[in-house]
Amino acid sequence: MKQILANPSQLGQILRSARRARKLTQSEAASRIGVSQSRLSAMELDASSVTATQLLALMALYGLELVLRDKSAAPATQVEW
Secondary structure (H helix, E strand, O other): OOOOOOOHHHHHHHHHHHHHHOOOOHHHHHHHHOOOHHHHHHHHHOHHHOOHHHHHHHHHHHOOOOOOOOHHHOOOOOOOO
């Protein structure tokens, strides 16, 4: 799966989908990265509050990777979200 993000709400949706794909509850995932269930819920609803450390921990837990690239290197028609 390849996703192109344009805003924090899309990140929250991806994190929620990835957690569900791993069959983890919010409580289980939160416990594994050292935050409360309510904090994880807030991150999934509004990812603008996710710290880099929390994002990287969730990505590792969910088996995701972050790829950054120059936006001008992508064809203009390549929108996947």
